[in-house]
Amino acid sequence: MTGSVAGGHASSAAVMTALQAVGIQRAAWLLLAFPLAGAAILLLSGKRTNSWGHLVGVAMPVLAFCYGVAAFIAMLGYPASQRARDMTLFTWINVGRFHVTIGLLLDPLSISFVLLITGIGSLIHIFAVGYMSHDPERRRFFGYMNLFVAAMLLLVVADNYLALYVGWEGVGLASYLLIGFWQYKPTAATAAKKAFIANRVGDAGLSLAIMLMFATFGSVTFLGVFPAAGGASHTVQTALGLLLLLGACGKSAQLPLQSWLLDAMEGPTPVSALIHAATMVTAGVYLIVRSNPIFNLSPDARLAVTVVGAATLLFGAIIGAAKDDIKKALAGSTMSQIGYMTLAAGLGPAGYAFAIAHLLAHGFFKAGLFLGAGSVKHEMNDEVDMRRFGGLAKIMPITFVTFLFGYLAIIGVPPFSGFFSKDPIIEAAFDKGGASGAILGSAALLGAGITAFYMTRVMFMTFAGERRWEENAHPHEAPSVMTWPMIVLAVGSLGAGGFLILDNRLVTFLAPVVGTPPASHGIFTAPAIASLALVAAGAAIAWAMYGRREVPVRAPAGRFATVAARKDLYGDAINESVLMRPGQWLTRLSVYFDNRGLDGLVNTLAAAMGGTSGRLRRLQTGFVRSYAAAMFLGAVLLVGALLLVKI
Amino acid sequence: MVSPAHYVALSVILFVIGAVGVLVRRNAIVIFMCVELMLNAVNLAFVAFARMHGNLDGQVIAFFVMVVAAAEVVVGLAILTSIFRTRRSASVDDASLLKY
Numbered sequence: 001m002t003g004s005v006a007g008g009h010a011s012s013a014a015v016m017t018a019l020q021a022v023g024i025q026r027a028a029w030l031l032l033a034f035p036l037a038g039a040a041i042l043l044l045s046g047k048r049t050n051s052w053g054h055l056v057g058v059a060m061p062v063l064a065f066c067y068g069v070a071a072f073i074a075m076l077g078y079p080a081s082q083r084a085r086d087m088t089l090f091t092w093i094n095v096g097r098f099h100v101t102i103g104l105l106l107d108p109l110s111i112s113f114v115l116l117i118t119g120i121g122s123l124i125h126i127f128a129v130g131y132m133s134h135d136p137e138r139r140r141f142f143g144y145m146n147l148f149v150a151a152m153l154l155l156v157v158a159d160n161y162l163a164l165y166v167g168w169e170g171v172g173l174a175s176y177l178l179i180g181f182w183q184y185k186p187t188a189a190t191a192a193k194k195a196f197i198a199n200r201v202g203d204a205g206l207s208l209a210i211m212l213m214f215a216t217f218g219s220v221t222f223l224g225v226f227p228a229a230g231g232a233s234h235t236v237q238t239a240l241g242l243l244l245l246l247g248a249c250g251k252s253a254q255l256p257l258q259s260w261l262l263d264a265m266e267g268p269t270p271v272s273a274l275i276h277a278a279t280m281v282t283a284g285v286y287l288i289v290r291s292n293p294i295f296n297l298s299p300d301a302r303l304a305v306t307v308v309g310a311a312t313l314l315f316g317a318i319i320g321a322a323k324d325d326i327k328k329a330l331a332g333s334t335m336s337q338i339g340y341m342t343l344a345a346g347l348g349p350a351g352y353a354f355a356i357a358h359l360l361a362h363g364f365f366k367a368g369l370f371l372g373a374g375s376v377k378h379e380m381n382d383e384v385d386m387r388r389f390g391g392l393a394k395i396m397p398i399t400f401v402t403f404l405f406g407y408l409a410i411i412g413v414p415p416f417s418g419f420f421s422k423d424p425i426i427e428a429a430f431d432k433g434g435a436s437g438a439i440l441g442s443a444a445l446l447g448a449g450i451t452a453f454y455m456t457r458v459m460f461m462t463f464a465g466e467r468r469w470e471e472n473a474h475p476h477e478a479p480s481v482m483t484w485p486m487i488v489l490a491v492g493s494l495g496a497g498g499f500l501i502l503d504n505r506l507v508t509f510l511a512p513v514v515g516t517p518p519a520s521h522g523i524f525t526a527p528a529i530a531s532l533a534l535v536a537a538g539a540a541i542a543w544a545m546y547g548r549r550e551v552p553v554r555a556p557a558g559r560f561a562t563v564a565a566r567k568d569l570y571g572d573a574i575n576e577s578v579l580m581r582p583g584q585w586l587t588r589l590s591v592y593f594d595n596r597g598l599d600g601l602v603n604t605l606a607a608a609m610g611g612t613s614g615r616l617r618r619l620q621t622g623f624v625r626s627y628a629a630a631m632f633l634g635a636v637l638l639v640g641a642l643l644l645v646k647i
Numbered sequence: 648m649v650s651p652a653h654y655v656a657l658s659v660i661l662f663v664i665g666a667v668g669v670l671v672r673r674n675a676i677v678i679f680m681c682v683e684l685m686l687n688a689v690n691l692a693f694v695a696f697a698r699m700h701g702n703l704d705g706q707v708i709a710f711f712v713m714v715v716a717a718a719e720v721v722v723g724l725a726i727l728t729s730i731f732r733t734r735r736s737a738s739v740d741d742a743s744l745l746k747y
Contacts, residue, residue, distance in 0.1 A: 622746025624739045629670050 018086035018105060018159070018223060024074050025085050027067070028104040031114060031157060034064040035150035042143030050139050054132075057142025058125045061149050065118035072111050080512055083108055086159050086223070093162075097218060105159035105222065109513040112356060112506075113156040113286060116363045120278040121149045123485035127371050128270035130482035131378055135268075141181060145274065148174035152279035156286055160221040161210045164290075168206060168251065168283065172199045175280055179267040191263035198260040202250015206287070209243035212236065226293040240294050241301020244287055245308065252284025252338050254312045259571040261335055262319065265327040265384075269374030272327060276334040277367035282359055285338065288345040289352050292514050296348060303436065305346030306429075310443040313339025315569060317450035321457065322565030324555055325384045326373045329458050330366070333410065336447060337362050343444060344425040347432055349515035353507040354424040356514075357500045361417035364492030365409035371486045372403035376462060378482070379475035386461035387553050388470060393463040395475050398483045400463050405490035407459050409497070411452040411535050414523075417497030422448065423528040424501065424520065430527055431518070441527065448531045452538030460546040468553050654695035661688035673738045675727050679720065686716045 021028065038060030042053050049056070075083050084107035093100040106114075125145060132138045151170025158164040172195075180192025214220050216236050217228040229237065248254065253261035261281070265272055275281060288295060288305060295302050313336045320332025341359050344351035376392060376399060377384055393400040405416070412418040426448065430441035469475070477483070500506040507517060557563075564570060661684055668681030690709040697705025731737050 617747045620747045622743035624742070625670055625673075632666060632670065 018084040018107070019082055021085035021087035021104075021106060025071050025106050026087055028071060028087060028106055028157060029089060030067045031064050031071075031104075031118075031153050032150055034060045034067070035146040035153065038146035039143050039150060042139050042146065047139075053139035054129050054142050057139075057146055058122070058129060060146050061118050061122040061125050064149070064153065065115070065122050068111065068114040068118045071106055072115060075106065075108070075111055080508075083512055098214070100160065100162050100220065102163050103159040103221070104157045106157065107513050108509045109286075109290060109356070110156045112360060112510070113282070114153060116282070116360055117149060117152050117156065117278045120363045120367045120489070121145075121152075121274060123488055124270050124273045124278065124367060124371065127273075127374070127482050127485040128268075130479045131270055131374055132268065137181070141178075141268065144174055144177045144181065145270070148178060148274060148279055152283065155283055159223070161206075161213060161225070162220050164287075165203075165206060165210060168247075169203065171251070171280055171283060172196060172203065175199075175264070175271075175275060178271040178274075179264045181267055181271065185266065187263075188266040191260070191266040195260040195264050198257050199250045202247045202257055202284075205243045205246025205250070209240055209247065212240055212243065222290070229294050229297055232297075234298070237294060237298040238300045241291075241298040242304060244291050244294065245301060245305050248284030248287045248305075248342070249308060250284070251287070252281045252342065253335050254284065254308050254339065254342055255315055258312060258315065258335055259568065259575055262323075262328050262331050262568055265325070265331050269327065269370060269377060272331070273367045273370035273374065276331070276370060277363045281334060281338050282341075282363070285341045285345055285355055285359055288342065289355055289514055292349070292352055295346075296515075302346045302348055306343050306432075306436070306440055307346075309339045309341070309343030309346055310429075310440050311339070312336070313343060313447040314443055314450070315339070317447050317454065318561075318565050319568055321450055321454040322558070322562050324386050324461075324566075326376065326386050326389070326458060326462060327370075327384055329386070329454060330369055330373055333369075333451065333455065334366060336451060337366065337410070340422060340425050340444065340447070343429060343440060347428050350431060350517045351425065351428045352514035353510045353517055354421070354428060356510060357497070357506045358421040358425060360500060360506070361409070361421040361493075361497040364489050364496045365406040365417055368402055368406035368486055368489035368493050369410065371482070371489065372399050372406060375399045375478040375482055375486065376475075378478060380469065380473050383470065383473065386458065387551060387555060388468055388473075389462040390465045390469070390551065391463070391467040392475060396477050398477055399486065402483075402486040402490035403463070404459070405493045407455050409493035411455050411539065412448060412531060413535070414532075415494070415498055417493050417495070419528075419532075420497035420501040420523075423523075423525070423531060426527045426531055427521065427525055428517065445527065445531055445534055449534035449538040452535040453542045456539040456542035457546050460542065461551055464547060465551055468551065651695050651699045655692055658688045658692040658695070661685075661691065673740050675730075675737045675739050678739060679723055679727075683716060683720070686712055 038056050041056055042049060045053075075085070078085075084105065086103055086105050088101045088103040090102055091099070092102045125142070128141070128145065132141050135141065148171065151167050151174050153167070155164055155167030155171060158167060176192045176196040179195050180189050182188045183192070210220055213225050216232050217225050219225055219228070229240075232240075246257075249257045264275060267275075295305065316332045316335025316337075316339055318332075320329045320336060323329040323332060337358070341355040341362070344355035344358065373384075376389065376396065379396065380389065383389070409416040409418045412422045414420075426441055426444040429444050430437055432440060504520070558566070567573065665681045665683075665685035665688060668684065669678050672678055672681065690712050693705035693709045693712070695705075697703060697709075727737065730742055734741055
């Protein structure tokens with residue numbers, strides 16, 4: 001471990017305390033009640049609500065957002081050290097030493113997520129009204145979406161790991177239902193199962209972490225675990241960190257559990273937006289940042305987090321650069337951007353706040369990009385192949401401009417969001433010092449360049465150049481119910497990053513929870529300028545390949561790297577050969593052993609019994625006199641034995 | 648003088664005759680009579696021992712045995728009658744359906 005982080009511990013790490021919630025914050029359960037009620041109404045009432053169900057579905061996250069804003073304003077009224085407010089709802093489990101209460105914790109970290117989830121979530125719900133208007137199952141869709149929001153809100157406001165785990169599983173369930181929403185498509189059904197199974201692997205990590213916490217500290221609440229974490233052995237601290245990281249990898253689609261994210265594009269586009277911007281993939285980053293007192297204690301676990309983050313950010317970017325499916329290109333970019341957040345979260349107090357800042361900024365521009373992609377897809381008869389797009393800028397000006405804002409934000413052009421939120425991460429990675437800092441920082445820089453390449457590629461292939469549409473495509477601008485959310489998100493893509501980072505607004509706000517990073521070196525630092533140069537280079541290469549030249553409708557064969565990236569860098573092949581095949585062999589072996597070994601033993605025993613009794617039963621001849629003879633013989637033997645014993 | 652040993656010897660002879668009859672005869676009525684012979688052989692032994700000991704215990708048991716024998720004959724003959732009605736035979740070897 002190196003200088004800045006090591007020295008920073010004692011002074012910069014936050015101490016977790018919480019006061020009782022008072023006033024409006026006592027109603028924090030409303031956050032969960034609104035979307036849950038929406039889900040219950042929509043899913044239980046059946047066809048009766050088909051005509052107005054989507055209005056309920058939109059109203060509930062909006063109401064939750066309104067409450068979130070009110071609670072946020074109330075929080076701003078408290079001094080910084082008293083902003084963590086806890087309230088106990090009820091006792092859930094009370095068995096022996098195991099005592100779990102369901103409580104809600106409103107602190108700067110959870111309220112940031114609440115505002116992101118409900119705010120972006122509401123916009124996506126509004127967009128979905130238009131996007132799903134032709135779908136006969138729109139009511140069910142909104143029911144699932146509300147369930148998704150409710151589960152995610154429980155995940156972020158829970159004050160203990162067990163309730164967090166309930167939300168965590170709820171998110172997994174809702175994502176399964178939504179990715180497989182068009183379950184009559186075999187690909188969608190498979191993708192839903194894949195997402196669920198990949199998530200289960202991560203969930204196992206989280207549940208083991210919770211069990212280890214209870215075994216070590218006798219508590220699963222944040223307030224019980226964090227102060228005690230320092231007293232645990234180094235092994236336990238590292239094990240906890242690694243198990244939590246495994247959980248985070250599952251939900252946040254980080255290596256090695258990344259494979260589900262690209263297939264998850266089978267869901268309706270608003271779902272992709274919700275999964276990628278507001279819920280689900282952010283949960284892993286939340287888990288790591290929330291558990292910062294544990295990660296602060298274990299440099300090894302933090303190193304693992306940074307390695308995972310850096311590897312994933314390159315992995316996702318490379319995949320994104322080769323995909324012709326606009327949604328999959330964006331999915332690769334999500335993987336990559338979450339990789340940045342994970343990398344930042346692994347840097348310790350130097351990076352937690354920047355991870356959250358990037359997460360919030362990413363929420364705006366990624367939701368905007370996905371809604372833009374959804375809008376294009378909606379107008380192009382559900383076509384997602386960018387080689388069949390082209391020249392859409394003039395046809396869909398609002399979609400184009402909002403998408404452009406998201407594009408400029410994600411590649412990090414000043415003064416858009418991504419520039420402010422991504423560069424502190426690169427800078428913090430370099431500041432880690434030593435060889436690891438240089439490698440991580442270089443990976444993040446390189447990732448920025450690749451990001452610029454593939455996003456520019458998406459822009460050119462979709463909006464510029466010749467029209468390569470199918471004959472029956474008649475695109476026009478999306479209805480206003482879809483464009484307005486995109487416009488709001490575009491404004492966020494422009495302003496969110498700067499607003500959060502400049503003046504250290506978010507850093508100061510989060511300091512009571514995650515500690516303070518070392519002072520910033522300013523905005524236009526050496527890494528920032530290097531990243532801008534790489535971004536310009538990436539964009540220029542993309543322009544040379546896709547803007548200047550004609551884009552062929554049929555994808556060229558491509559060289560080795562392109563082919564590999566199109567196949568998700570063989571993620572599925574690796575899973576198949578490393579996990580699936582040996583797993584199948586294992587089951588076959590088990591079945592064989594079961595049939596021949598266990599069943600054989602039992603069957604042999606049964607056959608022996610059967611054979612013996614078949615022979616013994618011949619004694620029952622049915623002749624009364626033979627029975628009588630047997631009785632006499634028995635009696636004589638008995639009497640003889642008695643006489644023998646007596647004498 | 649007739650000693651208890653004589654009575655016991657007679658009892659054993661009668662019992663063995665009865666037992667052999669039960670085992671070798673096929674006719675159910677004869678088997679019944681042989682069973683009665685065995686029971687009465689035992690009764691004889693009981694009464695002889697009661698006389699020898701000078702108390703009434705053995706005689707009381709003999710009465711019990713007679714009562715049981717009477718009850719047994721009632722039930723047995725009823726079964727025998729119904730078997731004879733259905734099968735036209737009183738041979739116990741013919742009634743051998745209840746087997747493996």
